[in-house]
Amino acid sequence: MIHMDVDKFVKKEILAMGGGSLTRSMPPMPPNAINLLAGDPDFNQPEFISKAVYDAMREGYTHYAFGGDPAFKTAIADYYGKYGVEVDPAKQVLITSGGSQAIFRAFGTILNPGDEVLLMDPCYTGYSQPAAYFGAKIIRAAQSKDEKRLFRPDFENIEAAITEKTKAVLICSPDNPTGAVWTEAEIGRLAEIAVEKDVLVISDEIYTEFIWDGKHVPIIDKPGMEERTMVLMSFSKTFAWTGCRAGYIIAGPQLMEKINQVPIGITGMPLPFQKAATKALAEGWDFVDSMREAYKRRIDAVVPRLNEIDGVSCPMPEGAFYVFPDVSSFGVPSMPLLLGLLKGGEVLVAPGSLYGPKGEGHVRLALVKPVDVLEEAVDRLGKYFSGLKG
Amino acid sequence: MIHMDVDKFVKKEILAMGGGSLTRSMPPMPPNAINLLAGDPDFNQPEFISKAVYDAMREGYTHYAFGGDPAFKTAIADYYGKYGVEVDPAKQVLITSGGSQAIFRAFGTILNPGDEVLLMDPCYTGYSQPAAYFGAKIIRAAQSKDEKRLFRPDFENIEAAITEKTKAVLICSPDNPTGAVWTEAEIGRLAEIAVEKDVLVISDEIYTEFIWDGKHVPIIDKPGMEERTMVLMSFSKTFAWTGCRAGYIIAGPQLMEKINQVPIGITGMPLPFQKAATKALAEGWDFVDSMREAYKRRIDAVVPRLNEIDGVSCPMPEGAFYVFPDVSSFGVPSMPLLLGLLKGGEVLVAPGSLYGPKGEGHVRLALVKPVDVLEEAVDRLGKYFSGLKG
Numbered sequence: 094m095i096h097m098d099v100d101k102f103v104k105k106e107i108l109a110m111g112g113g114s115l116t117r118s119m120p121p122m123p124p125n126a127i128n129l130l131a132g133d134p135d136f137n138q139p140e141f142i143s144k145a146v147y148d149a150m151r152e153g154y155t156h157y158a159f160g161g162d163p164a165f166k167t168a169i170a171d172y173y174g175k176y177g178v179e180v181d182p183a184k185q186v187l188i189t190s191g192g193s194q195a196i197f198r199a200f201g202t203i204l205n206p207g208d209e210v211l212l213m214d215p216c217y218t219g220y221s222q223p224a225a226y227f228g229a230k231i232i233r234a235a236q237s238k239d240e241k242r243l244f245r246p247d248f249e250n251i252e253a254a255i256t257e258k259t260k261a262v263l264i265c266s267p268d269n270p271t272g273a274v275w276t277e278a279e280i281g282r283l284a285e286i287a288v289e290k291d292v293l294v295i296s297d298e299i300y301t302e303f304i305w306d307g308k309h310v311p312i313i314d315k316p317g318m319e320e321r322t323m324v325l326m327s328f329s330k331t332f333a334w335t336g337c338r339a340g341y342i343i344a345g346p347q348l349m350e351k352i353n354q355v356p357i358g359i360t361g362m363p364l365p366f367q368k369a370a371t372k373a374l375a376e377g378w379d380f381v382d383s384m385r386e387a388y389k390r391r392i393d394a395v396v397p398r399l400n401e402i403d404g405v406s407c408p409m410p411e412g413a414f415y416v417f418p419d420v421s422s423f424g425v426p427s428m429p430l431l432l433g434l435l436k437g438g439e440v441l442v443a444p445g446s447l448y449g450p451k452g453e454g455h456v457r458l459a460l461v462k463p464v465d466v467l468e469e470a471v472d473r474l475g476k477y478f479s480g481l482k483g
Numbered sequence: 484m485i486h487m488d489v490d491k492f493v494k495k496e497i498l499a500m501g502g503g504s505l506t507r508s509m510p511p512m513p514p515n516a517i518n519l520l521a522g523d524p525d526f527n528q529p530e531f532i533s534k535a536v537y538d539a540m541r542e543g544y545t546h547y548a549f550g551g552d553p554a555f556k557t558a559i560a561d562y563y564g565k566y567g568v569e570v571d572p573a574k575q576v577l578i579t580s581g582g583s584q585a586i587f588r589a590f591g592t593i594l595n596p597g598d599e600v601l602l603m604d605p606c607y608t609g610y611s612q613p614a615a616y617f618g619a620k621i622i623r624a625a626q627s628k629d630e631k632r633l634f635r636p637d638f639e640n641i642e643a644a645i646t647e648k649t650k651a652v653l654i655c656s657p658d659n660p661t662g663a664v665w666t667e668a669e670i671g672r673l674a675e676i677a678v679e680k681d682v683l684v685i686s687d688e689i690y691t692e693f694i695w696d697g698k699h700v701p702i703i704d705k706p707g708m709e710e711r712t713m714v715l716m717s718f719s720k721t722f723a724w725t726g727c728r729a730g731y732i733i734a735g736p737q738l739m740e741k742i743n744q745v746p747i748g749i750t751g752m753p754l755p756f757q758k759a760a761t762k763a764l765a766e767g768w769d770f771v772d773s774m775r776e777a778y779k780r781r782i783d784a785v786v787p788r789l790n791e792i793d794g795v796s797c798p799m800p801e802g803a804f805y806v807f808p809d810v811s812s813f814g815v816p817s818m819p820l821l822l823g824l825l826k827g828g829e830v831l832v833a834p835g836s837l838y839g840p841k842g843e844g845h846v847r848l849a850l851v852k853p854v855d856v857l858e859e860a861v862d863r864l865g866k867y868f869s870g871l872k873g
Contacts, residue, residue, distance in 0.1 A: 097707070099710055099735075099737040099738050102651075102738075103593060104591065104592060104593055104594060104617075105595055110744060112740065112744075133546050133547045137545060140541070142540070144537070146536055147533055147534070147537035147540075150528050150533035151528075151530070154726060155527060155724060155725070156726045157725045157726055158726055190580055191748055193748040197748060202493060202497065203494055204494060222744075226745065227494075260492055261492075317487070320487050320489055321487065333545070335547045336546045336755070337753040337754070337755065338748065338749065338752070338753050347489040348489050348492075350502065351493045354497045354500060354502075355497070356613045356616050357583075357584055358580045358581055358583040358584035358587060359583045359728065363726060363728050363752075363756060364726035365727065366753060
């Protein structure tokens with residue numbers, strides 16, 4: 094090999110991102126460790142969905158479908174209609190390779206270097222890399238805890254953080270990791286701010302099927318918001334399809350024309366999966382119900398048990414399937430805490446600092462294991478934490 | 484709807500791309516028209532591949548596979564090994580959602596606004612939009628016809644076109660639309676130029692299984708080229724998987740680290756398709772053989788028939804499954820010719836001008852129909868052209 098400087102050729106925003114990732118810096122998993130790191134539902138596909146993919150392939154749906162399958166887009170528009178929103182399938186729906194690509198495409202439609210994107214603090218970690226890739230600056234609006242100990246949007250912080258350079262405010266409701274579901278009043282307030290300050294809203298709504306308290310309020314439906322909103326959706330959580338990479342964006346027709354122009358590839362999903370996903374939207378709700386019930390049982394089992402641990406304070410999530418307990422009383426930063434928990438407690442959780450400065454002092458547990466495994470995990474946490482106190 | 488100016492929020496490179504596309508400006512297809520526009524193989528999947536997707540889903544391969552399935556990457560590395568190239572599956576292979584995403588990702592790794600990418604003229608049209616999206620300038624090196632009337636690289640033009648701003652030279656061999664297969668000497672010469680001028684080579688090799696004359700020469704294997712080459716590959720043509728969106732990039736380990744950092748999404752292909760594609764690489768070669776034979780029969784039927792038409796000059800392609808006849812003698816620009824052919828001749832072809840200025844005076848026929856249909860198409864062309872002469 095001739096030595097050469099690859100960096101010379103690399104897009105400067107990538108060089109600025111630096112290398113490395115959480116996964117790379119992780120120590121090896123102890124053999125008996127319980128992995129609650131990723132939000133990967135532990136449910137397998139019902140037979141009819143697997144069969145639908147097979148059937149589509151046998152029926153010859155393996156050829157180009159430029160712009161996506163119209164029947165699938167119609168099914169998506171109909172589905173979103175349950176929130177009272179009228180969506181034109183031909184002009185307002187774009188199919189993506191999962192929620193992660195929906196984020197990339199949304200950012201890729203609007204961001205030039207120097208632009209700003211406003212995120213809540215704490216918030217899901219997957220927004221940072223795409224923003225950095227496009228050279229945008231991330232600004233964070235610190236959230237405040239309510240009387241239920243849930244992080245909620247702080248509109249003073251949000252208004253103060255919007256500048257001339259802000260292209261969009263990104264929200265996630267139901268929220269990962271905090272578990273908050275934005276209320277009608279909160280969604281309404283943010284829409285007013287967006288119109289008044291003339292910014293877009295990127296609305297990550299991938300957990301809408303998992304709400305325990307409250308209801309989903311679509312911001313795209315608020316006055317003046319249709320051409321100002323990009324709704325990011327995914328089948329990964331709704332139908333436990335994380336490995337099947339299926340998602341979509343809903344936006345106003347004018348905005349969608351631009352979103353469509355990001356030339357990521359011919360279509361976001363293989364056509365057989367578009368066919369199967371159409372079927373899932375028609376017939377998959379028993380499966381979703383069963384997952385919903387399982388998550389609820391897990392939350393009900395885990396939250397009280399966590400609160401029994403001296404020094405841990407865990408609110409009931411209003412939505413999604415994570416718990417985000419406050420463990421700040423132990424005085425250990427969440428990253429070393431994660432490593433200690435993994436080695437000493439044999440439980441892998443996500444460190445709160447991953448979600449922003451306000452996430453520090455918390456850990457996130459993805460409830461993607463059966464109740465008995467989750468109970469065992471909480472017991473291990475309790476044991477490890479009692480060692481810290483002692 | 485409140486009126487608002489969406490453009491205000493849109494990434495400036497997208498605004499510069501403008502709207503519109505060939506498809507949008509097309510008149511409606513006459514009911515009996517023969518469509519030879521897109522390179523979408525008219526072969527359906529063999530049962531074992533459809534079954535492999537189904538089996539993978541039933542076996543629970545529907546969960547996150549961050550970084551892609553190692554077994555699939557190993558199968559890809561082994562496959563490319565048939566060209567005598569040693570590929571480290573863990574460090575040199577990245578899975579993409581088809582060839583189109585491989586292009587996007589390759590460009591997205593290196594291009595900043597103002598950078599230049601050198602394309603051959605004529606060349607495949609799918610490189611232009613991604614380059615424009617990243618704000619790069621496309622420079623074209625005019626190709627010259629050889630004694631067989633095939634367009635071939637002109638190294639004087641290539642050397643002259645490389646500037647301080649050139650990040651990469653993009654080649655496609657076997658070439659779409661020209662049908663040329665770059666020779667050992669040509670690949671060697673380009674590698675020397677790339678090293679000497681210190682530029683990368685993006686090598687689109689998606690038609691390597693369809694070579695009629697000559698052999699595939701991998702440029703990544705040439706001295707000094709490992710960390711200077713991105714090989715773009717796809718299952719779309721090899722296994723007639725256009726609707727299944729499957730592709731990959733092979734590059735040197737250092738360069739691959741950077742290619743990996745473009746945050747397009749969690750993985751390029753659904754895991755069940757990664758499993759099925761692994762099986763295709765092991766057991767799909769009879770299927771590929773049968774397609775290869777069919778294409779060869781089509782070429783052998785179509786090319787002489789085209790040359791029988793007064794004023795048409797069509798070389799035998801060395802590779803891929805297109806023919807690219809010279810129709811300049813009719814004195815009609817290829818875009819109006821396309822529209823006339825569609826309306827008057829009921830055959831849809833691609834206008835040569837789509838592939839660059841040197842493509843003008845040509846049309847491209849994708850041989851994605853059975854021989855009898857292709858013969859009928861050529862007869863219609865002949866009839867239409869004789870009307871033009873008369």
